[in-house]
Amino acid sequence: MTIEHPIGPSTAAASVVIDKFDYDFGPRSTSALERSTDPGRAGAVAALQTFYYALNHRDLPALAAVWADHDLVQLNNPVGGLLRSKPSVEDLYRRIFASDIGLQVTFTDAVTYAWAPAVVFAGRELASYLSARDSDTDEGRHEVALTIRTTRVFGFSSKEGRWMQLHHHGSIDSPNALHDYREAVRAGARAGNSDGG
Numbered sequence: 283m284t285i286e287h288p289i290g291p292s293t294a295a296a297s298v299v300i301d302k303f304d305y306d307f308g309p310r311s312t313s314a315l316e317r318s319t320d321p322g323r324a325g326a327v328a329a330l331q332t333f334y335y336a337l338n339h340r341d342l343p344a345l346a347a348v349w350a351d352h353d354l355v356q357l358n359n360p361v362g363g364l365l366r367s368k369p370s371v372e373d374l375y376r377r378i379f380a381s382d383i384g385l386q387v388t389f390t391d392a393v394t395y396a397w398a399p400a401v402v403f404a405g406r407e408l409a410s411y412l413s414a415r416d417s418d419t420d421e422g423r424h425e426v427a428l429t430i431r432t433t434r435v436f437g438f439s440s441k442e443g444r445w446m447q448l449h450h451h452g453s454i455d456s457p458n459a460l461h462d463y464r465e466a467v468r469a470g471a472r473a474g475n476s477d478g479g
Contacts (some may be wrong), residue, residue: 308388
């Protein structure tokens with residue numbers, strides 16, 4: 283479903299398009315960075331797809347290419363807390379990628395709010411990861427399902443000539459699930475670092 287609403291004091295002002303779509307961007311996603319140069323909504327979707335490709339394939343250069351290089355880009359999530367600046371965002375994902383939790387994330391069930399030159403994607407991430415280690419072995423580890431409410435904001439950068447991520451907010455509703463995920467990331471980061479990662 284698509285809904286168009288005028289924004290501003292007159293109908294000549296920009297309009298916002300609101301629709302719902304299951305993007306299904308996850309482990310099978312491919313990089314679409316070259317298509318993120320399209321100044322229309324399709325370019326923003328290509329940038330979003332590239333983010334999920336990078337996240338699931340632990341591709342830090344691809345992930346960094348999607349984030350705007352500005353001191354006020356912001357990431358609010360259960361592991362990193364509130365982070366501002368591209369280097370801070372990169373550092374968080376570097377730690378997650380170096381861990382051994384095997385994080386896999388699929389973005390789905392999204393409402394998209396599009397108006398020139400910004401697009402907001404608000405939906406759900408269906409994720410899985412490996413539970414925290416009880417010892418130095420993988421004994422007792424199992425796959426854990428996780429649902430994350432997420433919002434991602436993209437803007438078209440005339441300087442870069444493509445869509446860039448400006449903001450991300452992720453929330454985990456269950457306190458127990460949040461605790462377990464944080465513990466797995468902490469333990470996984472220690473294990474990843476001890477393996478030279």
